[in-house]
Amino acid sequence: MTPASGLPLALTLGEPAGIGPELTLDVWRRRTALHVPAFYVVGDPDFFRDRARMLGLDVPVKSVAAAEACATFDRALPVVPLDIQVTAQPGVPDGSSAPAAIASIRRAVADVLAGRAGAVVTNPIAKNVLYRSGFAEPGHTEFLAKLAEEATGRKTQPVMLLWSPELAVVPVTIHLPLKDVVGRLSKALIIETGRIVARDLANRFGIARPRLAIAGLNPHAGENGALGEEDRDIVAPAVAALRSEGIDAVGPLPADTLFHARARAGYDVALCMYHDQALIPIKTLAFDHGVNVTLGLPFVRTSPDHGTAFDIAGTGKADASSLVAALILAARLSAHAPTLATAQ
Numbered sequence: 001m002t003p004a005s006g007l008p009l010a011l012t013l014g015e016p017a018g019i020g021p022e023l024t025l026d027v028w029r030r031r032t033a034l035h036v037p038a039f040y041v042v043g044d045p046d047f048f049r050d051r052a053r054m055l056g057l058d059v060p061v062k063s064v065a066a067a068e069a070c071a072t073f074d075r076a077l078p079v080v081p082l083d084i085q086v087t088a089q090p091g092v093p094d095g096s097s098a099p100a101a102i103a104s105i106r107r108a109v110a111d112v113l114a115g116r117a118g119a120v121v122t123n124p125i126a127k128n129v130l131y132r133s134g135f136a137e138p139g140h141t142e143f144l145a146k147l148a149e150e151a152t153g154r155k156t157q158p159v160m161l162l163w164s165p166e167l168a169v170v171p172v173t174i175h176l177p178l179k180d181v182v183g184r185l186s187k188a189l190i191i192e193t194g195r196i197v198a199r200d201l202a203n204r205f206g207i208a209r210p211r212l213a214i215a216g217l218n219p220h221a222g223e224n225g226a227l228g229e230e231d232r233d234i235v236a237p238a239v240a241a242l243r244s245e246g247i248d249a250v251g252p253l254p255a256d257t258l259f260h261a262r263a264r265a266g267y268d269v270a271l272c273m274y275h276d277q278a279l280i281p282i283k284t285l286a287f288d289h290g291v292n293v294t295l296g297l298p299f300v301r302t303s304p305d306h307g308t309a310f311d312i313a314g315t316g317k318a319d320a321s322s323l324v325a326a327l328i329l330a331a332r333l334s335a336h337a338p339t340l341a342t343a344q
C-alpha cells in the first residue's frame with residue numbers, strides 16, 4: 001500500500017545485531033495482512049538476505065533506489081544500499097554496527113528532506129555501541145535535530161513523544177542522568193516543549209486544542225515548596241505562561257496520580273519532567289504498540305518504543321507490533337505534515 005503522500009517510508013537499519021532486522025523481514029512478509037504502508041530499508045541487501053536465510057524466512061530482497069521502492073514493495077523487500085558491508089550477528093554487535101546504523105539514519109534523513117521518502121522510521125540502536133564508536137549524540141532524537149539543523153540552518157529543539165491510544169507522554173528532559181535533571185529543567189525549556197507539543201498535536205495529529213497535563217517533579221508536586229521548590233518556582237510559572245498563550249495546560253500535577261484511567265481521560269498528553277517519569281507508565285500500559293515520535297522536526301520520524309532486545313535477537317521471538325504501529329503512524333502523520341519550507 002503506497003502511503004497517501006505517494007512516497008515510501010524510509011526505514012533505518014538500526015543496530016544490526018538487535019531485533020530490528022528480523023522485525024523488518026517479518027513485517028514485510030506479513031505486509032498485506034498488516035496493511036503496512038510501503039517502505040524501504042536503508043542497509044546492506046546481502047545482510048538482509050543472510051538474516052532471512054538464517055531465520056528460515058522466505059523474503060526476496062531487492063537492491064533499489066528510493067524511487068523504485070513503492071513499485072518493488074509488493075514483490076520484494078526494497079533495500080536502498082549503503083556502502084558498508086554489515087557483518088554483525090544476532091546479539092553480537094561488531095565493528096560494522098555503529099558505522100552502518102549511523103549511515104542509515106543519515107541517508108534516511110537526506111531522503112526525506114529531498115522528497116524521496118515521506119517519513120523516517122527508525123529501528124532501534126544500541127546507544128552504548130554508538131557511544132563507544134565516538135557518536136556524540138545521546139540518541140536518535142537529538143541526532144535527528146542536529147541533522148535537521150545542518151540541512152535548514154534553523155535551530156531545532158526536538159521533543160520526544162511516546163504515543164499510544166491509551167496514553168501519550170513527553171519527557172521534557174530526555175536522555176539525562178537523573179542527577180542532572182534538576183539543573184537542566186527550566187521555565188524556558190518547559191514552555192518551549194509545551195509550545196511544540198501543542199503545535200504538532202494540532203498540525204500533525206489533528207487535535208484542534210490539545211489538552212496538556214504537566215507533571216510536577218517532586219512528590220505531591222512539591223507541597224507548596226516543602227518537598228522541593230522546583231514545582232513552585234519553575235513548573236508552575238511555565239504552566240501559567242503557556243496558559244497565557246492560549247495553550248490548554250494544567251499543572252504541576254502530582255505524577256503518582258496522573259496515569260490511572262480516569263486521570264488519563266482528562267488530557268491528550270502528559271508532559272513529564274524526566275525520562276522514566278514519562279516512559280514507565282506508557283511502557284507499562286502499551287509496550288507492544290507504543291510509538292516514539294519526534295516532534296519539532298521539519299519531517300516526520302517515528303520508531304517502535306522498544307530497544308534492541310539483544311537477549312532475543314535471532315530467535316524469531318520478537319513481536320513486531322510496535323514497528324507496525326510506527327510505520328502506520330508515520331504514514332498517517334506524513335499525509336498532512338508541513339513541508340520543509342513551511343515547518344517551524
Ligand SMILES: NC(=O)C1=CN([C@@H]2O[C@H](COP(=O)(O)OP(=O)(O)OC[C@H]3O[C@@H](n4cnc5c(N)ncnc54)[C@H](O)[C@@H]3O)[C@@H](O)[C@H]2O)C=CC1
Pocket residue numbers: 019123124125126127128140292303304305306307308309310311312317318319320322
Ligand atoms: N529507539 C531506540 O533506538 C531505542 C534504543 N534502545 C536501546 O536498546 C538497548 C536495550 O535496551 P533495554 O532497556 O534492554 O530495552 P529493550 O526494549 O531492548 O528490552 C527490554 C526487554 O523487552 C524485551 N523486548 C523488547 N522489544 C521486544 C519485542 N519487540 N518483542 C518482544 N520482546 C521485546 C527484551 O527482550 C527485553 O527483555 C539499549 O542500548 C538502548 O539504548 C532502547 C529504547 C529505544
Ligand SMILES: NCC(=O)COP(=O)(O)O
Pocket residue numbers: 138139140141142279292303
Ligand atoms: N527510551 C527511549 C529511547 O531511548 C529512544 O530514544 P531515541 O533513540 O529515539 O532518541
